[in-house]
Amino acid sequence: MISANDIHKRFGSTEVLRGVSLHIDKGDVVAVIGPSGSGKSTFLRCLNRLESIDRGRIDIEGETLVDTDAAGACRYAADADSRRICRKMGMVFQQFNLFPHLTVLQNVIEAPVTVKGLTREAAIPAAEELLRKVGLAHKRDAYPSHLSGGQKQRVAIARALAMEPDIMLFDEPTSALDPELTGEVLRTIRQLAEEHMTMIVVTHEMAFARDVSTRVIFMDGGEIIEERPAAEMFASPAHPRTRAFLNHLA
Ligand SMILES: Nc1ncnc2c1ncn2[C@@H]1O[C@H](COP(=O)(O)OP(=O)(O)O)[C@@H](O)[C@H]1O
Ligand SMILES: [Mg+2]
Numbered sequence: 001m002i003s004a005n006d007i008h009k010r011f012g013s014t015e016v017l018r019g020v021s022l023h024i025d026k027g028d029v030v031a032v033i034g035p036s037g038s039g040k041s042t043f044l045r046c047l048n049r050l051e052s053i054d055r056g057r058i059d060i061e062g063e064t065l066v067d068t069d070a071a072g073a074c075r076y077a078a079d080a081d082s083r084r085i086c087r088k089m090g091m092v093f094q095q096f097n098l099f100p101h102l103t104v105l106q107n108v109i110e111a112p113v114t115v116k117g118l119t120r121e122a123a124i125p126a127a128e129e130l131l132r133k134v135g136l137a138h139k140r141d142a143y144p145s146h147l148s149g150g151q152k153q154r155v156a157i158a159r160a161l162a163m164e165p166d167i168m169l170f171d172e173p174t175s176a177l178d179p180e181l182t183g184e185v186l187r188t189i190r191q192l193a194e195e196h197m198t199m200i201v202v203t204h205e206m207a208f209a210r211d212v213s214t215r216v217i218f219m220d221g222g223e224i225i226e227e228r229p230a231a232e233m234f235a236s237p238a239h240p241r242t243r244a245f246l247n248h249l250a
Helices: 040-047 079-086 104-114 120-133 149-161 179-194 206-212 230-235 240-249
Strands: 002-011 014-024 029-033 055-060 063-068 074-076 089-092 167-171 198-202 215-220 223-229
Touching: 002 040, 014 040, 014 223, 029 040, 029 206, 040 055, 040 167, 040 198, 063 079, 089 149, 104 120, 104 149, 120 149, 149 179, 179 198, 179 206, 198 206, 206 230, 215 230, 215 240, 223 230, 223 240
Parallel strands: 029 198, 029 215, 089 167, 167 198
Antiparallel strands: 002 014, 002 055, 055 063, 063 074, 215 223
């Protein structure tokens, strides 16, 4: 569903992604772990074109988002195609990014109405269903400022799902939450995994990575150092840098 090949990205003189390749099949739940600054967020953001790459190729569900020609120039799909391809992916950020002036329900229907062109009336039933799914039907008319962090993040998940993505990208979805609120968000993501949603989850929650993901990727210094089935990665990491990282957390 996602094929990223030899992705390079620099910010100024810093090479942040140094040839990252990753292949994701339908139903995969891939956890991405690694130290701060290793390029995890940048990689996710490159997949859905929140950042543009300098070199490499990305295919999403068989369509080429970007490729690099023989002269080394990156060529993105035309804007309308790029947008359509990127809409196959929903993204959830550490900082929720809800619209503060809109209610919970308005947040969830905003993209279906403005991007997909649904009427409000047509968008509301699916939005209500998603709010039930994340356990927040009763907060439908609340504003984000009246919600806990865990509730905000569950609204953000419902909002991403409202666009009916085939793939969900999560960038440290629980890192901004108080510890007692991470569980409710992780349960929601786990439920999506059980429904076989294809997902990439950048996370520091190692128990979650071990229990929910099909594969774990360890990134360090802008590279994928190790990629293994979850059980193996935690029981017997092969690379010394992975071992050092996991030991440091233990
Ligand atoms: N927009 C940006 N401009 C300049 N440097 C950036 C930008 N975004 C990220 N970086 C740098 O890229 C590196 C990787 O960052 P990031 O992808 O956020 O890592 P991670 O998510 O693994 O913590 C860091 O050194 C960070 O400072
Ligand atoms: Mg990050």
